[in-house]
Structures are given as C-alpha cells and as structure tokens.
Amino acid sequence: MAEDRIAIHVNDLVVGFGERVVIDHLCLDVREGEILGLVGASGGGKSVLLRTLVGLLPKRSGEISFPAFATDEAVGRGVLFQQGALFSALNARQNVQFPLREAAHLSPALLDEIANAKLEMVGLSVEDGDKFPAELSGGMTKRVALARALALDPALLFLDEPTSGLDPIAAGEFDALIRTLQQTLGFTVFMVTHDLNTLAAVCNRVAALADGMIAALGPLPAVLESDHPWVRAYFHGARAQMLHLGA
Amino acid sequence: MTDMPSLIVTENGPSALLARGAWTLANVELLERLCAGAPQMQGGPIDLSGVTALDTIGAWLFEKLARRNAAGSSAATFVGASPSHAGLLSEVRESNRGRPGARPRAGTFIDRLAKMAREFGADSLAFMAMLGAVSLAGVRVLHRPRSFRLTSTVYQLGRVGWQAIPIVALITFLIGAIIAQQGIFHFRKFGAESYVVDMVGILVLREIGVLIVAIMVAGRSGSAYTAELGSMKMREEIDALSTMGLDPISVLILPRVLALIVALPILAFIGSMAALYGGGLVAWLYGGMSPAIFIARLRDAVSVTHFEVGILKAPFMALVIGLVAACEGLKVKGSAESLGRQTTASVVKSIFLVIVLDGLFAVFFASIGM
Numbered sequence: 001m002a003e004d005r006i007a008i009h010v011n012d013l014v015v016g017f018g019e020r021v022v023i024d025h026l027c028l029d030v031r032e033g034e035i036l037g038l039v040g041a042s043g044g045g046k047s048v049l050l051r052t053l054v055g056l057l058p059k060r061s062g063e064i065s066f067p068a069f070a071t072d073e074a075v076g077r078g079v080l081f082q083q084g085a086l087f088s089a090l091n092a093r094q095n096v097q098f099p100l101r102e103a104a105h106l107s108p109a110l111l112d113e114i115a116n117a118k119l120e121m122v123g124l125s126v127e128d129g130d131k132f133p134a135e136l137s138g139g140m141t142k143r144v145a146l147a148r149a150l151a152l153d154p155a156l157l158f159l160d161e162p163t164s165g166l167d168p169i170a171a172g173e174f175d176a177l178i179r180t181l182q183q184t185l186g187f188t189v190f191m192v193t194h195d196l197n198t199l200a201a202v203c204n205r206v207a208a209l210a211d212g213m214i215a216a217l218g219p220l221p222a223v224l225e226s227d228h229p230w231v232r233a234y235f236h237g238a239r240a241q242m243l244h245l246g247a
Numbered sequence: 248m249t250d251m252p253s254l255i256v257t258e259n260g261p262s263a264l265l266a267r268g269a270w271t272l273a274n275v276e277l278l279e280r281l282c283a284g285a286p287q288m289q290g291g292p293i294d295l296s297g298v299t300a301l302d303t304i305g306a307w308l309f310e311k312l313a314r315r316n317a318a319g320s321s322a323a324t325f326v327g328a329s330p331s332h333a334g335l336l337s338e339v340r341e342s343n344r345g346r347p348g349a350r351p352r353a354g355t356f357i358d359r360l361a362k363m364a365r366e367f368g369a370d371s372l373a374f375m376a377m378l379g380a381v382s383l384a385g386v387r388v389l390h391r392p393r394s395f396r397l398t399s400t401v402y403q404l405g406r407v408g409w410q411a412i413p414i415v416a417l418i419t420f421l422i423g424a425i426i427a428q429q430g431i432f433h434f435r436k437f438g439a440e441s442y443v444v445d446m447v448g449i450l451v452l453r454e455i456g457v458l459i460v461a462i463m464v465a466g467r468s469g470s471a472y473t474a475e476l477g478s479m480k481m482r483e484e485i486d487a488l489s490t491m492g493l494d495p496i497s498v499l500i501l502p503r504v505l506a507l508i509v510a511l512p513i514l515a516f517i518g519s520m521a522a523l524y525g526g527g528l529v530a531w532l533y534g535g536m537s538p539a540i541f542i543a544r545l546r547d548a549v550s551v552t553h554f555e556v557g558i559l560k561a562p563f564m565a566l567v568i569g570l571v572a573a574c575e576g577l578k579v580k581g582s583a584e585s586l587g588r589q590t591t592a593s594v595v596k597s598i599f600l601v602i603v604l605d606g607l608f609a610v611f612f613a614s615i616g617m
Contacts, residue, residue, distance in 0.1 A: 088582035104275045110304075117307050117342035126343070134581025152272060153302035184334035185303075 005032040006067045007156060007188040008053065013062035015045075015052050022048045024212030025062070032068045035182055035189040037199045039234060040209030046192045047082075047160060049209065053190065054079050054158050066156075075156060078149030078187075082160045084141040086133040092119065092144045093129030099151040118147040123177060139170040143177075150181070157182075159191040163198050175201045196235075208234065250299055254281045257294075264312070267297035270305025282308050296327030306335045307342070370574075370596075377570045381504055384497035400502040407468040408510030414467070415460055415514050416521040422459055423451055423522030427529040440534055444541055445548040447526035452553040456519030458605055461564040464511055465597040469572040472503055473593035476576025477586045485577070504569035511565035512558050519557065556617055560608050564601050571597040 008030035015023035022045040030036050040046040051057045053064060054077055066075045086095050096115040100106060106114070116126050122143040128136075136144060142162060149157060162178065163171035175198050182189055193199060199206055199220055206223045208216040208231045216226035224235050252268035264285065270278060293313060298305070309325065325336060354362070388395045430443035476499065479485050485495045523545070530536040575593035579586050 089584040100272070104272050106275055106304075107279055110275075110279060110308075113311070113343050114304055114307055117303060117339050120342040121303075121338060132582060134585070150303075153304075184338045186331050186334075 006030070007032040007034075008190065009063070009065045009067050010053070011063040011065075013049075013052070013064065014060040015048055015057060016060055021060075022212060023052065026209075026213055028207060028214055028217070030188060030190055031205075032188050033186060034204040035178070035191060035202055037203035037206045038190070038192045038209055039194065039199065039206060040192075041230070041234075044209055045212055046209055050158055050160055050190065050192050069155065076152055076154035077156050077158065078152065078154035079158045080142070080145050080149045080160060080162055082164060084133070084145035086136075086141060086145055086148070088133050091130055091132050092124070092136065092140075092147075095133070095144060096129075096147045096151050099148065103152055115147075115151075118150060119144070121150070121181065122147045123173070138165050139167075139174065142166065142174060146177070146181075150185070153185065153187075155187055157187050157189045159189060159193075161192055161194065163193065163195045168197075171195060171197065172201070178202055252278055252281065252305075254285055256285070264293045265297065266293060266295055266309070267299075269300040270298055270308065271300050271302045272304050275304055278305065278308055282312055285312060292324045292326045294327050295325050295329075295332060298328070298332060301332045301335055303335065303339065306332070306339045309336065310339050310342075373574045373578075374570060377500075377574045378566075380496045381501055381570065381573075384494065384501045385505075387497065388501065394497070396498060396502045399498075400506050403503050403506035404510055406471075407464065407506055408513060411464065411467060411510070411514060412517060415463055415518050418463060419451075419456060419459055419518035420521040420525040422455060423447060423525030424529045425525075426450060426455070426522075427526035428533055431530065431534040441536070441544060443526075443530060443534065444536075444544040447523065447530075448545050448549040449553055451519050451522040451526065452549055452557045454557070454605070454609075456522055457515040457557045457561050457564065458601070460515045460518040461511060461561070461568065461601045462598050464507070464514065464565070465568045465601060466594055468507065469568045469597045470590050470594050472569065472572035473576040473579075473590045474586065476500070476573060477579030477589055480577060480579045481581060481586065500569075500573045504566065504573065507565040507569040508562045511568075512561040515558055515561040519554075552617055556608075556612050560605065563608075564604055567600045567604060568597045571600060 006029050008028070010026060010028040013023055013026045014021065026049070038046055038049065048057060052059055069075045086092070087098065090098065093112070093115045096118050097111050100111060100114060116129060119126065119129050124140065124143055124147070128140065128144075131140075133141060133144070146162075159178070163174055166174060178189065178191075179202050181187075191198075191203065203220065205218060206216075206220050207214050208223060208226070208228070210228065210230040215228040216223045216231045223231065226232065250269040252266070252270050252274050255265040255267070257263065257265050268274070293309060295301075295309070313325070325333070328336060427443055427447050430446050431440055434440050434443055476485075479499070485499070488495045488498055527538055527541045527545075530541050531538055572593050575589045575596070579589045
C-alpha cells in the first residue's frame with residue numbers, strides 16, 4: 001500500500017532565534033498514514049519544530065517538503081493547538097464552520113449539517129455546538145478544536161500536546177478518538193506529546209528530539225532500547241518506571 | 248475534467264443512482280445542485296464505483312440522498328465504495344440523527360422589557376454590593392492603617408491624575424473658549440456682551456468644569472479599570488489573590504477608587520481654571536475685553552459658593568465612576584468579546600450616572616439655596 005510514501009520530508013532543518021539555535025540540522029521523514037509522536041525536553045524545541053512545519057515560524061536553512069502531494073498548496077493541514085485556540089466570540093459550531101465558510105460557498109443548511117457531523121465525529125452532541133468556548137470544559141475544548149482542525153478533511157493533522165490538561169479518563173478517550181478517526185479518515189498525524197500513555201496507545205512511531213536533533217526514531221519498543229543518554233533518562237526515569245510497573 | 252462530479256439516474260440497471268467524480272469540498276456548489284436536482288427514488292442502491300475522491304461533505308451528501316430516498320423506512324445502501332470511502336460513509340451514518348432542539352426564540356417585546364428590568368435590578372444590586380464592599384474595606388483600612396496599599400494608590404493616582412492633566416486642560420480650555428465666543432456673538436445682539444463673564448464663570452465653576460472632566464475620566468480611566476480588572480478575572484488572577492487570603496476589593500479596587508476620588512477634584516479644579524483661561528482669552532481677542540476688566544467682572548460675578556458647588560460634586564462622581572468600573576470589570580467572563588462588552592457598558596453607565604448625579608445635585612443645591 002501507500003505505507004512507504006513520505007508525507008513530510010524534513011532535511012537538514014535549522015531554526016533559531018537570535019543567537020540560539022533550537023533546531024540544529026534536523027532530518028525526519030513522516031510516512032503517509034502513520035501517527036508519529038514527537039517527545040523532547042520542555043523548551044527543547046518540540047513546539048518550535050511543529051510551528052515551523054505548519055509555517056508559523058521561518059526556517060533558517062534546510063528543506064521541508066510534502067512529497068505525497070502534488071503541490072505545497074495542495075497540502076491540507078489541520079492544527080490542534082495546545083489550548084485549543086478556539087475563537088472566543090464564536091460558538092462551537094461556528095468555530096467548526098469558520099474554515100468551511102472561508103474555503104467554499106455552502107448553503108447555510110449544509111453548513112450546519114456538516115458542522116454537526118464533525119462535532120458528532122469527535123464525540124460531542126449537537127446541543128454542545130451552541131456553547132461558547134468559555135462554557136466548555138477542557139476536554140470539550142480539545143474536541144471542538146479537533147473538529148475545527150478536521151473541518152476541511154486535512155491530509156495532515158498536527159497535534160500540539162493533545163492530552164495535556166486532561167484527566168486520565170478523558171485523555172484515554174481522546175487517544176482512542178484520534179486513533180479511530182485516523183483509521184476511518186486516513187490522515188497523517190504529527191503529534192507533540194509528553195504523555196507516555198498516548199505514545200504507547202496511539203503512535204505508530206516515536207521520534208525523540210534532543211539537542212535540536214532526532215536522537216531516536218522508530219516504534220516505541222525500539223526507541224526504549226536506545227542508548228542515547230537523554231532518551232534513556234526520559235523513558236527510564238522514575239515517572240516512566242511507574243508506568244511500566246502499573247502496566 | 249475527469250474529476251467533475253456527476254449523478255446519473257439509471258433506468259434499467261441494478262442501481263438507482265450512479266455517482267462519478269470527486270465528491271469533495273472543492274466542488275460543493277455543484278454537488279449541492281446535483282443532490283437538490285436528484286429525483287425522488289423508490290429505493291435501490293447508490294453506485295459509488297465511479298467516485299474518485301470523497302471527503303466528509305461528499306459522504307454526508309450521499310447519506311442525505313440515501314435517507315431521502317428511503318422516505319422513513321430503511322435507508323438506501325451504497326455499492327461499489329472503496330474501503331476508505333466506506334469508512335467515511337459509516338462515520339457520517341450516525342450523525343444528524345437526533346431531532347434538532349428547538350432554538351430559543353427571540354421573545355416578545357414584553358419579555359425583553361422584563362429582561363431589561365431584571366438586569367437593571369441586578370446592576371443596582373451589584374452597585375450597592377460594591378459600594379458596601381469598598382466601604383467595608385475602607386473601614387478595615389482605618390482600623391489597621393498598615394494594611395493600606397499606599398504604593399498602589401500613589402501609582403494609580405499618577406495614572407488617572409497626573410497623566411490626565413494635559414488632555415483635561417486642553418479640552419476644558421477649548422470648551423471655555425467656545426462658550427465665551429458663542430456668548431459674545433449672541434449677547435452682542437442686545438448689547439449684553441459684558442454678561443458673558445457671568446455666564447462663563449458660573450457655568451464653568453458650577454457645572455461644565457466638573458461634568459466635562461468627570462465624563463473624560465469615565466472614558467479614560469473607568470474603561471482602563473474595567474479592562475484591567477476584567478482581564479485579571481479572565482486569567483484567574485483575582486481568584487489567585489483570594490486563595491492567598493487577600494481580599495481583592497482592598498488590594499485591587501480600593502486603591503483605584505481612592506485614587507479616582509483624590510484625582511477628580513484636582514482635575515476638576517485644573518479644568519475649571521483652564522476653561523476660565525480659555526474664556527478670558529476669547530473675551531480679550533474676540534470680544535475686546537481686556538484681561539483686567541475680565542478678572543474684575545469675574546470677581547463680581549462669581550462667589551466661592553459657585554466654586555464649592557462644582558468641586559463638592561467631584562468626589563461623588565469619582566466614586567460612581569470607580570464603582571461602576573469595578574462592577575463591570577468583575578462581571579467579565581472568559582471570552583474576549585465579554586471583555587469588550589463590559590468595558591463599553593462601564594463607560595456608558597458611568598457617563599449616564601455622572602449626568603444623573605449632576606441633576607440630583609442641582610436639585611439639592613437649589614433647595615438649600617446654594
């Protein structure tokens with residue numbers, strides 16, 4: 001199948017601010033249809049890499065390309081920001097409709113039906129669509145943000161800490177939701193996360209970012225065997241050990 | 248283009264409808280027209296083998312076609328869908344099943360009137376509660392003077408008082424000049440030009456000086472208070488203060504209200520002087536009245552009572568502006584829109600109340616003969 005097609009190709013990427021180089025000659029390939037989880041130290045450049053990939057930050061040198069797509073413009077991207085970044089003046093349904101409204105001319109009835117369908121896909125009810133972002137709980141905010149990210153049926157989905165701030169039950173449900181949607185809709189996911197459970201439950205491959213470079217890459221068991229000191233510290237630290245014991 | 252979507256009605260085949268092309272967002276206008284134009288079918292499957300691309304919108308439109316054809320009984324089925332398309336179709340199958348809940352109606356005129364009355368009542372209550380809370384905080388500070396936030400009060404005084412002086416002086420200077428010019432122009436018709444001094448003096452000292460300054464302060468500082476307190480409320484800073492055992496009223500609101508109460512009389516005085524200066528300048532340059540005569544006539548026309556009437560009102564207007572700003576700031580909810588709405592409400596309500604208060608004072612001073 002298309003397992004081996006490359007969705008995102010990053011070659012020799014350098015990103016920095018002033019004197020500080022955050023991403024240092026990084027190379028990474030994300031395969032089409034996979035869920036790639038990126039781990040790294042806080043402030044280590046995970047979010048910088050994600051923001052560079054979606055085009056919010058300029059790169060200093062290197063190459064980012066999307067070989068699976070005909071042109072760069074044809075790449076449909078959906079981004080789920082850490083805090084949801086919902087437009088606070090619009091209710092949940094209008095938030096989901098916003099990208100649709102901008103992209104094409106739909107009849108109001110169809111717009112409502114599509115937004116309801118998206119909200120129901122992410123496990124919300126039609127009534128939740130009338131709520132404003134200030135009235136939504138943390139888990140619901142993430143779900144609405146996911147529905148908005150999926151509004152245009154993107155081929156690439158970028159998730160920035162999708163389960164942060166959620167309780168373990170809500171985080172587990174969100175993990176399952178991403179997994180299910182990825183299987184039915186077939187998009188590629190690039191996910192920044194600190195949640196070891198998410199890595200184990202959802203991700204096909206895991207990339208560890210250390211010192212601005214990819215220190216380890218592969219399925220989780222392979223990354224766990226890595227000799228890199230930071231990767232060992234991350235996955236074999238006290239908190240990680242607790243998870244292994246619990247499992 | 249080969250990807251152009253189409254929907255063909257097959258007369259004699261096994262399927263009722265044959266769909267072709269890309270059923271995606273890019274073609275949505277055409278797709279909506281196709282589906283609206285599709286005839287009412289008796290049943291029979293929809294053949295999707297010719298569909299080259301499908302997204303949620305396309306899947307939903309097929310689902311809608313299938314439901315419509317079924318006319319309440321079992322939905323029409325799809326044949327020939329590729330595995331990935333079938334996944335999407337089953338995903339939208341469950342959506343939009345529930346009856347859409349009745350949308351809340353706009354309500355009649357009476358309903359809206361009742362709502363406004365309720366809001367007015369709630370606002371008055373909140374204002375009284377804020378007055379009580381600030382007074383209580385003030386009494387506590389008198390009881391334990393060390394708990395008074397002097398630094399914060401002085402800082403606020405600098406912001407709402409000192410920094411406001413240039414604009415207040417400029418505007419009141421212009422207002423005084425305009426009143427004098429209009430007075431001279433119209434009084435000249437019946438030779439009463441010299442009474443312009445009486446008019447400018449009494450009007451500025453009793454009413455205009457303090458009123459204009461209070462309105463400017465409401466717009467300049469009241470709005471800033473509401474926005475500050477509102478964004479603190481949004482970021483849970485006020486809750487953080489409470490959990491540390493500090494009273495947000497005495498930490499945030501009392502210094503701000505006190506600073507306004509101190510600053511507004513000072514600004515009103517500066518404003519009144521600037522207006523008189525403007526009036527005198529116009530009387531000299533436009534009316535030909537020398538400054539010495541202007542001052543002499545002013546001394547005859549106004550007494551210290553007029554000045555007292557004006558300046559006595561200032562602290563009360565400051566209190567109203569400060570309390571309204573604090574009330575509205577604490578009413579801010581999570582959204583950016585609510586912050587904007589509350590800031591607007593703060594300015595509108597405080598200007599309204601300042602003018603109402605001015606009217607009440609006019610009645611009061613008239614009845615005690617001041």
